[in-house]
Amino acid sequence: MSSDFPYAMKRHGRLVRWEVDRGFGFIRSPEVPADVFVHLRDFVDRQLKPEVGMELGFDEIHVGGKGPRAMAVHAVGAAQPRARRPSMSPQVRRTPAGPGRRHEPATPSSSSSMLPIGVLLLGYAGLLGYGLWTARLPPIALGVLLLVSLLTFAVYGFDKSAAQAGRWRTAESTLHLLSLAGGWPGAWCAQRLFRHKSRKASFMAVYWATVLLNIAAVAAWVGKLLPASLLAG
Template identity: 35%
Template sequence: MKFQGKVLNWNDEKGFGFVEPNGGGKRAFVHIKAFKPRSRRPVNGEVILYELIQDNNNRYKAENIQFARDARDLKKRSHAKKGSHLGEVFIALFCAVLLTSTYFGKLPLIITSIYIVMSLIAFATYAIDKSAAQKNHWRIQESTLHLLSLIGGWPGAFFAQKKLRHKSIKKEFKRVYWVTIILNLSGLFWIHTEKGRNVINNVIYPLFNG
């Protein structure tokens, strides 16, 4: 069973101290060697996760210790990695449907081209914003990133989030991002209807043909 508590009376020179469990309970001895993995040294007041062990002298000590912050970050990365695999499968299926629909003439080639171009633009825009964030320069507005996703750049935005690790764990941004995907796919579905095809043939094509 894992407990959570704060490090107290830490002696960094000797590498030991104590932990006081949150909500009350047995104070336990903490040794630097009990941290797994031993990524850094604790400080007084830091929150840790640990297992409580009682030795032969009826003294309590903490074992298999993790920093609570590191455990939360690891959990977030695990969820993000799982989500990215599902996203990759989703995009692969989308591309297969898109290319099949284009091949059989149900979807104009210009629509497929728009997805490719907008995805490249979206990826590049994410890269520019990532660089600006690292250099503390002027940032690209999130509404711009969402607009690129809405008009077909969402596959490129997905890979930018994954490869560049940019906007990938910001929950509010991700929620809006998935809304743009739903709206975009709704529009793509509409294009496949008779009314949508009429708009493409009578409005969109004439624009590109002059």
């Protein structure tokens, strides 16, 4: 392992923080002045479930002028299986979820979602068109919704890049707020293009809830179903 990084140093420390949903955390070692970043994919044993307080051994490296990073991470006292180091390139990196993710484009869930999203998009477009035709929706609203969708698409792209590089991630609540604000079409496009978040059932359940809430809010606005005090405000 150390041969891949000639300046790696063998260290020991304790896991002081672990983000379960994001798959990364930090190790505190008396041999290193700063907390050491560690990603789930850097563990030698992929079946190991990291927990705060766990004693770990690792190789300390520094990449691109960033802070220290842990590689070849293993639990102290546990047998260290001989495992090949995954490539640093995002194109060939294996994911912790297992080899099934390599066939992601062929999964039925991706194709089966095309029909409902197509119906929703057509209905949404018709709703916006009706709002413009009846002058219940100002034309600038379409521009705002388009900008929000583009912003949401870009944020998904940055979050996917951060996930691959092991950097700080965008909070899922932020992604959901953008969808709720009208950026859900851009979010859907980003999920398919970047293959990001679309396989996480809990995330997608909240995403679809934001889609329905946004459409319901637009329908209420266009149909003048909201109280007059809210429309005036």
